[in-house]
Amino acid sequence: MIQDPKRKYIPFVPIKRPNRTWPDKQITHPPIWCSVDLRDGNQALVDPMNVQEKLELFHTLVDIGVKEIEVGFPSASETEYEFLRALIDGGHIPSDVTIQVLVQARPHLIRTTFEAIAGAPNVILHFYNSTSTLQRKVVFHKDMDGIIQIAVDAARLIRELSEPVIRSGVDLRYEYSPESFMGTEMDNAVLICQRVLEELHATPERKVILNLPSTVENCMPNYFADEIEYFIEHLPSRDCAIISLHPHNDRGEGVATAEMGLLAGAERMEATLFGNGERTGNVDMITLAMNMYTQGVHPGLDFSDINKVKEVYERVTKMKVGERQPYAGELVFTAFSGSHQDAINKGVQYMRESASDLWEVPYLPIDPSDVGRQYEPIIRINSQSGKGGAAFVMQTYFGYDLPKAMHPEFGHIVQLETDRVGTELKPERIYQLFKDAYVDLEAPYKLVKHAFTETTDDAGRSHVSFRGTLRHKDTVFEVEGEGNGPIDSFFNAIHGQKMDRFTFVDYKEHAIQSGSDSLAVAYIQLRDSMGRDYFGVGVDHNINLAPLRGIISAINRAVSG
Ligand code: KIV
Numbered sequence: 001m002i003q004d005p006k007r008k009y010i011p012f013v014p015i016k017r018p019n020r021t022w023p024d025k026q027i028t029h030p031p032i033w034c035s036v037d038l039r040d041g042n043q044a045l046v047d048p049m050n051v052q053e054k055l056e057l058f059h060t061l062v063d064i065g066v067k068e069i070e071v072g073f074p075s076a077s078e079t080e081y082e083f084l085r086a087l088i089d090g091g092h093i094p095s096d097v098t099i100q101v102l103v104q105a106r107p108h109l110i111r112t113t114f115e116a117i118a119g120a121p122n123v124i125l126h127f128y129n130s131t132s133t134l135q136r137k138v139v140f141h142k143d144m145d146g147i148i149q150i151a152v153d154a155a156r157l158i159r160e161l162s163e164p165v166i167r168s169g170v171d172l173r174y175e176y177s178p179e180s181f182m183g184t185e186m187d188n189a190v191l192i193c194q195r196v197l198e199e200l201h202a203t204p205e206r207k208v209i210l211n212l213p214s215t216v217e218n219c220m221p222n223y224f225a226d227e228i229e230y231f232i233e234h235l236p237s238r239d240c241a242i243i244s245l246h247p248h249n250d251r252g253e254g255v256a257t258a259e260m261g262l263l264a265g266a267e268r269m270e271a272t273l274f275g276n277g278e279r280t281g282n283v284d285m286i287t288l289a290m291n292m293y294t295q296g297v298h299p300g301l302d303f304s305d306i307n308k309v310k311e312v313y314e315r316v317t318k319m320k321v322g323e324r325q326p327y328a329g330e331l332v333f334t335a336f337s338g339s340h341q342d343a344i345n346k347g348v349q350y351m352r353e354s355a356s357d358l359w360e361v362p363y364l365p366i367d368p369s370d371v372g373r374q375y376e377p378i379i380r381i382n383s384q385s386g387k388g389g390a391a392f393v394m395q396t397y398f399g400y401d402l403p404k405a406m407h408p409e410f411g412h413i414v415q416l417e418t419d420r421v422g423t424e425l426k427p428e429r430i431y432q433l434f435k436d437a438y439v440d441l442e443a444p445y446k447l448v449k450h451a452f453t454e455t456t457d458d459a460g461r462s463h464v465s466f467r468g469t470l471r472h473k474d475t476v477f478e479v480e481g482e483g484n485g486p487i488d489s490f491f492n493a494i495h496g497q498k499m500d501r502f503t504f505v506d507y508k509e510h511a512i513q514s515g516s517d518s519l520a521v522a523y524i525q526l527r528d529s530m531g532r533d534y535f536g537v538g539v540d541h542n543i544n545l546a547p548l549r550g551i552i553s554a555i556n557r558a559v560s561g
């Protein structure tokens with residue numbers, strides 16, 4: 001890198017628009033979507049798709065609900081031509097889907113393109129030539145009049161060749177792109193597009209798509225939006241055009257450019273799945289669509305099974321979707337930080353308790369299940385996770401609602417394990433740690449057998465007698481006690497044994513569904529004479545027995561700790 005980049009790079013000069021209105025607008029409806037995956041996306045692949053792969057991606061796009069699909073550049077290569085014929089002759093195009101074909105504004109290529117589309121019922125013929133100051137200077141060596149002439153001549157030829165096609169009943173529409181629009185003087189962009197509209201005899205009933213690409217993203221999205229607003233305001237035949245955008249992503253701002261461009265008045269969006277395309281790619285259709293969705297605007301596209309879309313995309317393009325790709329990346333519904341996990345935990349609980357339909361979970365901008373993602377991969381426990389993370393997993397995956405006071409103790413057990421193994425822990429492993437530490441703890445004390453008898457006195461007060469056989473290591477002994485409930489009678493029964501140095505602090509019990517029947521889970525908090533607290537967990541089908549198991553679990557933890 002050089003010290004003074006001004007000596008090398010020409011900064012973008014924004015147009016002056018003090019009266020801009022787009023910043024106060026909102027996106028209230030989706031644009032007309034056009035996928036350019038099979039053309040712009042495909043041409044940028046190291047290993048372009050074959051006909052079968054393109055067909056599979058085409059069907060995926062149709063299933064998502066895209067109604068306009070640019071299928072290729074049929075005059076450019078034999079494979080492109082073949083694919084188009086396979087689509088048309090194989091009857092793959094649903095009647096409500098329009099295919100779009102791209103062609104340079106050159107007469108012989110335009111003629112070949114007309115041959116290639118024969119038999120297709122709905123077609124957008126998309127032609128383009130480059131208009132930017134840079135391309136005029138270094139590539140075409142032409143002034144703006146020469147560039148306009150190329151577009152106008154192409155438009156005239158297209159209209160002539162279209163006449164018999166339209167007469168035969170084909171719904172043939174036109175699209176014109178002033179390629180590298182973002183580097184074109186705005187008045188020149190307006191001028192060339194207006195001339196094309198006139199030459200194509202565009203009317204409000206037969207609008208022509210004017211596609212304004214940021215072929216190479218060269219400025220901040222707000223400047224681009226100013227250009228779009230200016231263009232729309234100054235185009236004389238505005239009502240005869242559909243304004244389309246085709247943002248690339250060279251500055252990593254493609255989505256913002258697209259969104260601000262929509263605010264500025266664009267009506268149509270050319271995009272690709274996962275932002276595939278030349279260099280840094282085209283704008284990502286999924287992010288754009290899902291961003292709208294989270295603002296309450298249905299995008300008109302269906303990404304309910306985003307994993308399937310990703311699977312097809314990765315297979316046919318041989319590209320990888322990054323782990324942090326919005327909405328689709330492997331890690332985007334994962335919280336590693338403990339405080340995030342705690343907040344997610346509270347959000348999920350709040351939603352359950354309030355029974356509200358509104359999504360109000362911190363750190364998760366969208367309900368993962370809306371895109372077919374499970375709660376499963378939401379949270380992973382690693383050495384960075386806090387005390388609430390493990391409890392969250394126990395609740396979300398296994399239905400155990402650990403008392404708040406127990407979170408640090410169990411969190412510490414999980415933490416020790418993550419430090420030991422050095423990797424994240426899957427929910428099943430966390431469950432196993434919980435069982436090992438609390439539920440399956442049968443030594444040194446074990447309840448071998450027991451019996452309760454319950455009576456009520458004349459005042460309706462409950463009276464419980466407990467008799468049981470306990471084992472401590474190899475010694476088996478009998479205990480019995482009375483109390484006003486199962487826990488009380490059990491505590492009285494063990495009075496005088498070594499187990500009685502604990503006082504009872506707290507107790508919580510709830511049911512969890514296990515297959516078709518339910519289990520009772522009791523969490524017991526005991527305190528020893530030194531003031532140290534111990535938790536125990538008992539699980540049993542019998543609601544009276546679960547707490548006793550919990551008490552023994554807590555004592556076992558205390559005496560073996
Ligand atoms: O990026 C671009 O300008 C294009 C045009 C052909 C629309 O892909």
Ligand code: ZN
Pocket residue numbers: 040213215246248278282
């Ligand atoms: Zn492009």
